[in-house]
Amino acid sequence: MPSVSVMTSKIALVTGATQGLGLALVEGLAQRLTPADTVYLTGRDIDRVNQAVAALPGGGARVRGEILDVARPEAVDRLAAQLADRHGGVDIVFNNAVMRVGPDDDPRAIVHAYTEVNNFGTTRVLRAFAPLLRDDGRLIVVASALGTLHHLAPVLHDRFARPRTLAEVDEQVAAWRDAVADGSARAGAWPGFVNIPSKIGQVAAVRALAHQRREQDLGRGILLAAVCPGMMNTPTSALWWDVSDAPTPAQAAGALLDLAFDPADPEHYGQLVRYGEVLPWTPEPTAV
Numbered sequence: 078m079p080s081v082s083v084m085t086s087k088i089a090l091v092t093g094a095t096q097g098l099g100l101a102l103v104e105g106l107a108q109r110l111t112p113a114d115t116v117y118l119t120g121r122d123i124d125r126v127n128q129a130v131a132a133l134p135g136g137g138a139r140v141r142g143e144i145l146d147v148a149r150p151e152a153v154d155r156l157a158a159q160l161a162d163r164h165g166g167v168d169i170v171f172n173n174a175v176m177r178v179g180p181d182d183d184p185r186a187i188v189h190a191y192t193e194v195n196n197f198g199t200t201r202v203l204r205a206f207a208p209l210l211r212d213d214g215r216l217i218v219v220a221s222a223l224g225t226l227h228h229l230a231p232v233l234h235d236r237f238a239r240p241r242t243l244a245e246v247d248e249q250v251a252a253w254r255d256a257v258a259d260g261s262a263r264a265g266a267w268p269g270f271v272n273i274p275s276k277i278g279q280v281a282a283v284r285a286l287a288h289q290r291r292e293q294d295l296g297r298g299i300l301l302a303a304v305c306p307g308m309m310n311t312p313t314s315a316l317w318w319d320v321s322d323a324p325t326p327a328q329a330a331g332a333l334l335d336l337a338f339d340p341a342d343p344e345h346y347g348q349l350v351r352y353g354e355v356l357p358w359t360p361e362p363t364a365v
């Protein structure tokens with residue numbers, strides 16, 4: 078009997094996709110995929126999810142809205158289980174959600190909620206979705222150029238350079254969170270801008286998981302990476318900087334979508350990538 082090759086439809090998912098970069102990623106994924114494929118536009122509020130789906134131009138892949146508050150552990154696991162049941166696996170996941178904070182926010186007051194979304198939300202998504210990745214899959218964490226050890230006092234480097242498991246990264250993030258919350262971080266070497274340790278924690282999480290999965294993933298064409306979209310004009314960045322001349326989310330999404338659709342480059346595996354180039358993790362580059 079002649080062998081028949083079965084084309085599996087592709088499944089993509091974006092967290093925090095009701096606006097900004099997440100929404101642009103959904104739109105770009107839908108355009109680059111086919112009507113046989115499905116892109117999950119997820120967010121924490123069902124009305125905003127539905128509005129975002131309804132506002133998309135249409136064409137390309139089917140876009141399906143799903144509620145996903147990444148700060149709720151059971152919600153991440155539940156959606157991963159649903160997708161496993163429905164589709165048997167996933168092909169592209171962008172972990173993009175971020176809690177918006179501004180210069181007037183007191184870090185001590187917001188740090189619990191902030192880490193719950195940006196850091197523990199990220200490790201939840203990595204834990205829940207990495208096992209579902211099909212061959213040639215992509216699991217991409219949207220971080221930032223601030224997510225390297227260059228931005229941290231050397232005395233703190235080991236905290237994020239040493240962890241080899243997601244649990245160890247979570248432990249370090251929790252220790253930093255607690256130091257911010259009780260005010261001791263201000264007296265120590267921690268940067269005052271909470272985005273810096275948070276983004277370093279995200280990249281450390283990618284590196285820890287990559288340390289465990291590298292060989293297997295590379296053999297299956299899977300890419301696990303962190304990515305820096307560069308400065309964009311979104312309400313989040315506008316709280317801090319004049320971003321009126323910065324690229325739009327749709328413009329910034331292009332390089333991220335290339336990572337999802339171009340053949341996986343082993344050099345990118347486990348690294349922080351900006352515009353297709355690896356950003357060194359330390360002043361002296363180290364292997365994952």
Ligand SMILES: NC(=O)c1ccc[n+]([C@@H]2O[C@H](COP(=O)([O-])OP(=O)(O)OC[C@H]3O[C@@H](n4cnc5c(N)ncnc54)[C@H](OP(=O)(O)O)[C@@H]3O)[C@@H](O)[C@H]2O)c1
Binds near residue numbers: 148
């Ligand atoms: N903007 C920049 O210049 C810049 C630069 C470097 C890196 N980045 C990174 O790029 C990513 C996107 O940034 P952005 O500027 O596009 O942000 P944004 O416009 O503020 O969008 C953030 C998204 O995250 C969602 N979100 C917030 N809390 C959530 C939760 N608990 N569960 C699920 N979703 C949640 C928001 O949903 P709601 O609509 O419900 O609020 C929104 O859809 C972030 O990881 C950010 O750190 C941005």
